Amino acid sequence: MTHKITKEKNSKVELEVTISKEEFLKYRDQAFKSVQANIEMDGFRKGHAPESAILAKYGEESILREMSNLAINETYPQIIIEEKIKIISEPHIHIVQMEEGKDFVYHAHVHVYPEIVLPDYKSLAKEVAKTKKEIADTTDEEIKQVVDQLDEKVKAETKDLEKIIKENMKSEKEYLENTRIRNEILEKLVKATDENNKDGWPESFEDKDKAQIVVLDIAKKENISATKEEIDAETVKVMMHLNPEDLKNGKIDEVRVKSYAEQIIINEKVLSLLEK
Numbered sequence: 498m499t500h501k502i503t504k505e506k507n508s509k510v511e512l513e514v515t516i517s518k519e520e521f522l523k524y525r526d527q528a529f530k531s532v533q534a535n536i537e538m539d540g541f542r543k544g545h546a547p548e549s550a551i552l553a554k555y556g557e558e559s560i561l562r563e564m565s566n567l568a569i570n571e572t573y574p575q576i577i578i579e580e581k582i583k584i585i586s587e588p589h590i591h592i593v594q595m596e597e598g599k600d601f602v603y604h605a606h607v608h609v610y611p612e613i614v615l616p617d618y619k620s621l622a623k624e625v626a627k628t629k630k631e632i633a634d635t636t637d638e639e640i641k642q643v644v645d646q647l648d649e650k651v652k653a654e655t656k657d658l659e660k661i662i663k664e665n666m667k668s669e670k671e672y673l674e675n676t677r678i679r680n681e682i683l684e685k686l687v688k689a690t691d692e693n694n695k696d697g698w699p700e701s702f703e704d705k706d707k708a709q710i711v712v713l714d715i716a717k718k719e720n721i722s723a724t725k726e727e728i729d730a731e732t733v734k735v736m737m738h739l740n741p742e743d744l745k746n747g748k749i750d751e752v753r754v755k756s757y758a759e760q761i762i763i764n765e766k767v768l769s770l771l772e773k
Contacts, residue, residue, distance in 0.1 A: 500576050507697040508585075508611040512576060513593075514603050516568055521601040528563035557597055565595050565603070573605055583610035585699065608699040615714055616689035622771035625682045630674055635666045679768050683708045709760075712767045719770065723762035731758035 498520060501513045529548060538546040538554070551559070569590060577584060586608040594602040643662050644652065652658060687707045691698075698707055716722070723731075732755050743749050 498572055500572075502580065502582075504696070505606070507608070508699045509606060509608050510582065512573070512588075512605040512607070514572055514576065514605065516572065516601040518598060518600050521564060521568060524564040524567045525560060528560050528567055531563050531567075532559055561595050561597065565592055565601060568601055569603060569605075582607075584608070585610055586701070608701075611694065611698055611710055612696060613690050613710065613714060614693035615711065615718065616686065616693065618686055618711075618715055618771065621685055621689060622682045625678060625685060626772055628681075629678050632667060632670045632674060635663045635670075639666060675772070678772055682768070682771050683711070686711050709764075712764055715767050715771075716763045719767070721763060721766045721770070723759045723766075727762050728755055728759050731762055734758075735761075 498517070499515045503511045503513070505511055529551075532555075533546060533548075533551060534544045536546050536551060536555075537543045538550060541547070541550070573588065573590070576582075584607050588605040588607040590603055590605045592601075592603045594600065640659050640662050643666070644658065647658075655661065684704070687704055690707065690711050732751075735754055735758050736749075739749055739754075
């Protein structure tokens with residue numbers, strides 16, 4: 498087997514794979530058995546029709562199609578692993594040549610992890626951080642508006658009610674302002690990266706996808722990672738918000754949940770670094 502990798506626009510690559518006719522022929526026995534197992538013909542039990550009868554009715558192409566499936570399913574992952582290609586989408590595969598007695602050739606087009614050039618992210622984040630607004634004290638009128646909406650029983654049973662409301666409202670305002678700063682940092686990072694990214698992003702990428710790639714590249718550059726203990730703890734938090742029935746029935750892929758948990762931790766660490 499030989500293969501050639503060609504870079505395309507929008508963070509996509511084309512794999513051109515050629516499997517010699519001798520190598521391709523090795524898939525024939527398995528392919529025939531697979532085709533045979535699903536065929537029902539008069540006079541034969543399902544899966545026991547002879548090769549001559551199958552070829553007479555369906556032709557050699559039915560075997561070739563199954564041979565091509567087997568060949569692609571085996572060779573495509575091998576190439577991805579061997580070449581350490583970071584794929585981010587399912588491949589679009591089309592067969593170029595599939596004929597008896599000839600080499601088998603197919604092309605696979607797949608989006609890959611974008612190669613981006615990061616801007617001066619620390620300086621950019623610092624400029625945005627300067628716009629952070631000081632949180633004003635909660636006014637008596639704001640507290641009164643909240644109190645007026647509360648149940649009378651809650652008012653009567655809650656000690657230091659106005660103090661609690663004041664503290665909660667301050668925390669909420671701080672959270673909203675911090676979120677604004679973080680979002681603006683990410684927006685400016687994506688915009689600046691767009692200007693440097695000559696290859697272009699994958700066609701389906703939205704700004705949130707671009708932001709995630711930028712954050713992961715910053716994490717790599719700053720040697721930011723998540724420990725096993727951090728990932729385990731965050732995984733438990735994520736699991737608590739999932740459907741218990743899905744967990745019980747094994748519908749949740751724990752590996753993917755752990756990967757998501759790791760992403761949450763790294764995102765938090767990177768954003769904490771940037772907003773300082």
